[in-house]
Amino acid sequence: MEETLKLLCRLQTVDSSLDELEEMKGDLPAVVASLQSSVDSYQSLITEKQNIITSSVMARDKADVDILEFKEKLEKYKAQQYEVRNNKEYDALTKEIDFASESMKNLEKQFASLESAMTSAKSEIDAAAVQLEEVKKQLDEKTAELAEVSKANEEEELQLTHQRQKIVVRLKGDTLSRYDRIRKGRSGKAVAVVRRGSCGGCHNKIPPQRLMELRTQKKMFMCEHCGRILISEELARSSATAV
Numbered sequence: 001m002e003e004t005l006k007l008l009c010r011l012q013t014v015d016s017s018l019d020e021l022e023e024m025k026g027d028l029p030a031v032v033a034s035l036q037s038s039v040d041s042y043q044s045l046i047t048e049k050q051n052i053i054t055s056s057v058m059a060r061d062k063a064d065v066d067i068l069e070f071k072e073k074l075e076k077y078k079a080q081q082y083e084v085r086n087n088k089e090y091d092a093l094t095k096e097i098d099f100a101s102e103s104m105k106n107l108e109k110q111f112a113s114l115e116s117a118m119t120s121a122k123s124e125i126d127a128a129a130v131q132l133e134e135v136k137k138q139l140d141e142k143t144a145e146l147a148e149v150s151k152a153n154e155e156e157e158l159q160l161t162h163q164r165q166k167i168v169v170r171l172k173g174d175t176l177s178r179y180d181r182i183r184k185g186r187s188g189k190a191v192a193v194v195r196r197g198s199c200g201g202c203h204n205k206i207p208p209q210r211l212m213e214l215r216t217q218k219k220m221f222m223c224e225h226c227g228r229i230l231i232s233e234e235l236a237r238s239s240a241t242a243v
Protein backbone atom coordinates (compact mmCIF):
# COMPACT_ATOMS: atom_id res chain seq x y z
CA MET A 1 0.00 0.00 0.00
CA GLU A 2 2.86 2.33 0.78
CA GLU A 3 4.13 1.89 -2.75
CA THR A 4 0.68 2.63 -4.20
CA LEU A 5 0.36 5.78 -2.12
CA LYS A 6 3.80 6.96 -3.19
CA LEU A 7 2.90 6.35 -6.82
CA LEU A 8 -0.37 8.26 -6.43
CA CYS A 9 1.49 11.15 -4.85
CA ARG A 10 4.01 11.20 -7.69
CA LEU A 11 1.21 10.90 -10.24
CA GLN A 12 -0.49 13.92 -8.71
CA THR A 13 2.71 15.97 -9.03
CA VAL A 14 3.11 14.99 -12.68
CA ASP A 15 -0.55 15.69 -13.45
CA SER A 16 -0.41 19.08 -11.74
CA SER A 17 2.60 20.01 -13.88
CA LEU A 18 0.75 18.88 -16.98
CA ASP A 19 -2.25 20.98 -15.91
CA GLU A 20 0.02 24.00 -15.53
CA LEU A 21 1.41 23.51 -19.02
CA GLU A 22 -2.10 23.24 -20.34
CA GLU A 23 -3.07 26.47 -18.58
CA MET A 24 -0.06 28.29 -20.04
CA LYS A 25 -1.10 27.22 -23.48
CA GLY A 26 -4.75 27.92 -22.73
CA ASP A 27 -4.22 31.62 -22.13
CA LEU A 28 -2.12 32.58 -25.14
CA PRO A 29 -4.41 31.27 -27.90
CA ALA A 30 -7.25 33.31 -26.36
CA VAL A 31 -5.06 36.43 -26.27
CA VAL A 32 -3.98 35.89 -29.87
CA ALA A 33 -7.60 35.35 -30.96
CA SER A 34 -8.77 38.51 -29.23
CA LEU A 35 -5.94 40.58 -30.76
CA GLN A 36 -6.78 39.13 -34.16
CA SER A 37 -10.40 40.17 -33.78
CA SER A 38 -9.25 43.70 -32.80
CA VAL A 39 -7.14 43.85 -35.95
CA ASP A 40 -10.16 42.71 -38.00
CA SER A 41 -12.47 45.28 -36.47
CA TYR A 42 -10.00 48.15 -37.01
CA GLN A 43 -9.57 47.06 -40.60
CA SER A 44 -13.30 46.92 -41.23
CA LEU A 45 -13.74 50.31 -39.54
CA ILE A 46 -11.15 51.78 -41.90
CA THR A 47 -12.86 50.20 -44.93
CA GLU A 48 -16.24 51.52 -43.78
CA LYS A 49 -14.87 55.06 -43.38
CA GLN A 50 -13.15 54.87 -46.75
CA ASN A 51 -16.50 53.98 -48.31
CA ILE A 52 -18.06 56.99 -46.61
CA ILE A 53 -15.36 59.21 -48.09
CA THR A 54 -15.83 57.75 -51.57
CA SER A 55 -19.61 58.26 -51.55
CA SER A 56 -19.25 61.71 -49.98
CA VAL A 57 -16.88 62.80 -52.74
CA MET A 58 -19.42 61.72 -55.35
CA ALA A 59 -22.31 63.44 -53.60
CA ARG A 60 -20.27 66.58 -53.03
CA ASP A 61 -19.26 66.79 -56.70
CA LYS A 62 -22.88 66.32 -57.72
CA ALA A 63 -23.95 69.09 -55.32
CA ASP A 64 -21.23 71.30 -56.78
CA VAL A 65 -22.55 70.82 -60.32
CA ASP A 66 -26.17 71.43 -59.19
CA ILE A 67 -25.17 74.63 -57.39
CA LEU A 68 -23.60 75.96 -60.59
CA GLU A 69 -26.73 75.08 -62.58
CA PHE A 70 -28.99 76.93 -60.17
CA LYS A 71 -26.62 79.87 -60.18
CA GLU A 72 -26.86 80.14 -63.96
CA LYS A 73 -30.65 79.84 -63.84
CA LEU A 74 -30.80 82.53 -61.18
CA GLU A 75 -28.79 84.95 -63.31
CA LYS A 76 -30.98 84.18 -66.29
CA TYR A 77 -34.21 84.82 -64.31
CA LYS A 78 -32.87 88.05 -62.91
CA ALA A 79 -32.05 89.30 -66.40
CA GLN A 80 -35.51 88.26 -67.61
CA GLN A 81 -37.16 90.25 -64.83
CA TYR A 82 -36.10 93.44 -66.61
CA GLU A 83 -37.93 92.39 -69.73
CA VAL A 84 -41.31 91.35 -68.29
CA ARG A 85 -44.44 92.81 -69.81
CA ASN A 86 -46.89 92.28 -66.96
CA ASN A 87 -47.24 91.48 -63.26
CA LYS A 88 -48.16 87.90 -63.92
CA GLU A 89 -44.88 87.24 -65.69
CA TYR A 90 -42.99 89.12 -63.01
CA ASP A 91 -44.58 87.05 -60.22
CA ALA A 92 -43.88 83.83 -62.08
CA LEU A 93 -40.19 84.77 -62.39
CA THR A 94 -40.02 85.80 -58.73
CA LYS A 95 -41.32 82.34 -57.81
CA GLU A 96 -38.61 80.70 -59.94
CA ILE A 97 -35.95 82.91 -58.40
CA ASP A 98 -37.11 82.04 -54.87
CA PHE A 99 -37.09 78.36 -55.69
CA ALA A 100 -33.63 78.49 -57.27
CA SER A 101 -32.06 80.44 -54.43
CA GLU A 102 -33.68 78.19 -51.81
CA SER A 103 -32.36 75.14 -53.66
CA MET A 104 -28.90 76.66 -53.82
CA LYS A 105 -28.94 77.35 -50.12
CA ASN A 106 -29.87 73.73 -49.39
CA LEU A 107 -27.21 72.41 -51.72
CA GLU A 108 -24.57 74.59 -50.11
CA LYS A 109 -25.58 73.26 -46.71
CA GLN A 110 -25.38 69.73 -48.08
CA PHE A 111 -21.98 70.49 -49.58
CA ALA A 112 -20.69 71.75 -46.23
CA SER A 113 -22.02 68.76 -44.29
CA LEU A 114 -20.47 66.33 -46.81
CA GLU A 115 -17.15 68.12 -46.45
CA SER A 116 -17.29 67.81 -42.66
CA ALA A 117 -18.33 64.15 -42.87
CA MET A 118 -15.28 63.54 -45.03
CA THR A 119 -12.99 65.40 -42.65
CA SER A 120 -14.21 63.43 -39.64
CA ALA A 121 -14.01 60.13 -41.55
CA LYS A 122 -10.42 60.98 -42.50
CA SER A 123 -9.44 61.71 -38.91
CA GLU A 124 -11.18 58.51 -37.73
CA ILE A 125 -9.17 56.58 -40.31
CA ASP A 126 -5.96 58.18 -39.09
CA ALA A 127 -6.74 57.30 -35.45
CA ALA A 128 -7.75 53.74 -36.35
CA ALA A 129 -4.59 53.29 -38.41
CA VAL A 130 -2.46 54.18 -35.37
CA GLN A 131 -4.40 51.72 -33.20
CA LEU A 132 -4.22 49.08 -35.90
CA GLU A 133 -0.42 49.35 -36.06
CA GLU A 134 -0.21 49.01 -32.27
CA VAL A 135 -2.52 45.98 -32.11
CA LYS A 136 -0.76 44.37 -35.08
CA LYS A 137 2.54 44.70 -33.24
CA GLN A 138 1.04 43.06 -30.14
CA LEU A 139 -0.47 40.32 -32.27
CA ASP A 140 2.90 39.56 -33.85
CA GLU A 141 4.54 39.43 -30.42
CA LYS A 142 1.91 37.17 -28.90
CA THR A 143 1.83 34.90 -31.93
CA ALA A 144 5.59 34.46 -31.64
CA GLU A 145 5.26 33.90 -27.88
CA LEU A 146 2.62 31.25 -28.41
CA ALA A 147 4.79 29.46 -30.95
CA GLU A 148 7.67 29.57 -28.51
CA VAL A 149 5.64 28.33 -25.54
CA SER A 150 4.15 25.52 -27.58
CA LYS A 151 7.61 24.51 -28.70
CA ALA A 152 9.13 24.78 -25.23
CA ASN A 153 6.19 22.99 -23.63
CA GLU A 154 6.29 20.27 -26.19
CA GLU A 155 9.47 18.78 -24.76
CA GLU A 156 8.40 19.13 -21.14
CA GLU A 157 4.98 17.75 -21.92
CA LEU A 158 6.51 14.76 -23.63
CA GLN A 159 8.74 14.12 -20.64
CA LEU A 160 5.85 14.42 -18.19
CA THR A 161 3.64 12.19 -20.30
CA HIS A 162 6.39 9.62 -20.35
CA GLN A 163 6.75 9.83 -16.55
CA ARG A 164 3.02 9.50 -16.20
CA GLN A 165 2.96 6.34 -18.29
CA LYS A 166 5.70 4.81 -16.16
CA ILE A 167 3.68 5.51 -12.99
CA VAL A 168 0.34 4.44 -14.41
CA VAL A 169 1.49 0.97 -15.48
CA ARG A 170 2.42 0.26 -11.87
CA LEU A 171 -1.01 1.19 -10.50
CA LYS A 172 -4.04 -1.07 -10.35
CA GLY A 173 -6.91 -0.22 -12.66
CA ASP A 174 -9.43 0.48 -9.91
CA THR A 175 -6.95 2.64 -7.99
CA LEU A 176 -6.28 4.67 -11.10
CA SER A 177 -9.94 5.10 -11.96
CA ARG A 178 -10.66 6.17 -8.40
CA TYR A 179 -7.83 8.71 -8.65
CA ASP A 180 -9.15 10.00 -11.99
CA ARG A 181 -12.67 10.27 -10.61
CA ILE A 182 -11.60 12.32 -7.59
CA ARG A 183 -9.33 14.48 -9.73
CA LYS A 184 -12.17 15.32 -12.06
CA GLY A 185 -14.47 16.32 -9.22
CA ARG A 186 -11.85 18.24 -7.25
CA SER A 187 -10.39 20.64 -9.84
CA GLY A 188 -7.44 18.45 -10.70
CA LYS A 189 -6.31 17.56 -7.17
CA ALA A 190 -7.04 13.98 -6.13
CA VAL A 191 -4.23 13.61 -3.61
CA ALA A 192 -3.96 15.77 -0.49
CA VAL A 193 -0.94 15.84 1.78
CA VAL A 194 -1.77 16.05 5.48
CA ARG A 195 -0.26 19.15 7.05
CA ARG A 196 -0.49 19.93 10.79
CA GLY A 197 -3.30 17.49 11.21
CA SER A 198 -5.39 18.98 8.40
CA CYS A 199 -6.26 17.90 4.88
CA GLY A 200 -4.05 19.82 2.43
CA GLY A 201 -6.93 19.94 -0.03
CA CYS A 202 -9.82 21.35 1.99
CA HIS A 203 -7.98 22.32 5.22
CA ASN A 204 -10.39 20.49 7.47
CA LYS A 205 -9.05 18.83 10.65
CA ILE A 206 -8.47 15.10 10.53
CA PRO A 207 -9.45 13.11 13.66
CA PRO A 208 -6.41 12.03 15.77
CA GLN A 209 -7.35 8.36 15.42
CA ARG A 210 -7.31 8.67 11.63
CA LEU A 211 -3.96 10.48 11.75
CA MET A 212 -2.45 7.55 13.59
CA GLU A 213 -3.88 5.09 11.09
CA LEU A 214 -2.55 7.19 8.23
CA ARG A 215 1.00 6.95 9.54
CA THR A 216 0.91 3.17 9.35
CA GLN A 217 0.24 3.44 5.59
CA LYS A 218 -1.55 0.09 5.54
CA LYS A 219 -4.69 1.40 3.92
CA MET A 220 -5.86 4.13 1.63
CA PHE A 221 -7.80 6.83 3.45
CA MET A 222 -9.95 9.55 2.02
CA CYS A 223 -10.63 12.92 3.56
CA GLU A 224 -14.13 12.68 5.00
CA HIS A 225 -14.84 16.26 3.91
CA CYS A 226 -13.51 16.54 0.36
CA GLY A 227 -12.98 12.87 -0.54
CA ARG A 228 -9.35 13.31 -1.60
CA ILE A 229 -6.79 10.57 -1.04
CA LEU A 230 -4.84 11.48 2.09
CA ILE A 231 -1.09 11.07 2.23
CA SER A 232 1.21 11.82 5.17
CA GLU A 233 3.91 14.44 4.82
CA GLU A 234 6.67 11.88 5.36
CA LEU A 235 5.33 9.74 2.55
CA ALA A 236 4.98 12.74 0.26
CA ARG A 237 8.63 13.62 0.90
CA SER A 238 9.88 10.12 0.21
CA SER A 239 7.72 9.75 -2.90
CA ALA A 240 9.58 12.60 -4.58
CA THR A 241 12.60 10.33 -4.99
CA ALA A 242 10.73 7.06 -5.25
CA VAL A 243 10.04 6.95 -8.97
Ligand SMILES: [Zn+2]
Pocket: 192, 199, 200, 201, 202, 203, 204, 223, 224, 225, 226, 227, 228
Ligand atom coordinates in the same frame (compact mmCIF):
# COMPACT_ATOMS: atom_id res chain seq x y z
ZN1 LIG B 1 -10.14 17.31 2.49
